Each structure stands twice: as structure tokens, then as C-alpha cells.
Amino acid sequence: MSSKGYLMMDEKKMKRMLSNRESARRSRMKKEKHMKDLNEQIFYFTKKRDEMVMKIEGLAKAHSALEMENIVLRTQKQELAKRLDYAKTVYGWCECDGVSGSPIGVVQEPWLRPFEQQQPSNSMPRFMGFISSN
Secondary structure (H helix, E strand, O other), X not given: OOHHHHHHHHHHHHHHHHHHHHHHHHHHHHHHHHHHHXXXXXXXXXXXHHHHHHHHHHHHHHXXXXXXXXXXXXXXXXXXXXXXXXXXXXXXXXXXXXXOOOEOOOOOOHHHOOOOOOOOOOOOOHHHHHHHHO
């Protein structure tokens, strides 16, 4: 081959080499950008996960508090149902006179009349009177 042929081959070889270098540089840049994007996604999803964990913990606490309140309310409901049954039983025991329909017996249990306020007594308790009279 002539020297011109060698120069042409060297020139083609140099062009190919430069093209390969440029392609490798673009490939590295693309890879770096992809890695940067992946790291940003990791940061984003880690932050989202932490927010969800906090929200779940808050919801779990609220759920637990509501369960406790529900237990208290169910217990109160059972107690009130027992009181109502007792009140119905006591009311059934009361005899009514034929004229006015009002009961003859008077129930003295304050829990059966929750809407009436108890009046404080002005007299001293018996034990206090007993102590002061000695």
C-alpha cells in the first residue's frame, strides 16, 4: 500500500477512535444522570415511607383510643340496661290506686331518678351528733 493509503486508514482509525471516545463519554454521562435520578427517587420514596409510617402510627393510636372509648361506652350501655331492667321491675312491683293511677309505693333509690338532684342535708350525720353529745 501507498503512504496515502496508510494515511487514509490512520485518519479513519482516528475518526473511529474519537467517535468511540465521544460515545463512551455520552454513555458515562447518561449513566451518571440515571444514577442521580435513582438516588433522587430513593430519597423521595424514603421520605414518603417515613411520612406514611408516621401517619400509620397516628392512626393506630387514634384507633386504640377509639377502641377504649368504645369499650367504656359498651360497659356504660350494659350498666344502664341493667338499671332500666331494675327500674322496670321495681315499677312493676308498685301498686297503683284505681283513681289517679299514681303508685302507692315510693322508690327511694336515687339512681332510679337520675334527673332529680339530691338536696344536701342540713343535719349532721349520726356519728357526728353522737361524738359531739359525749
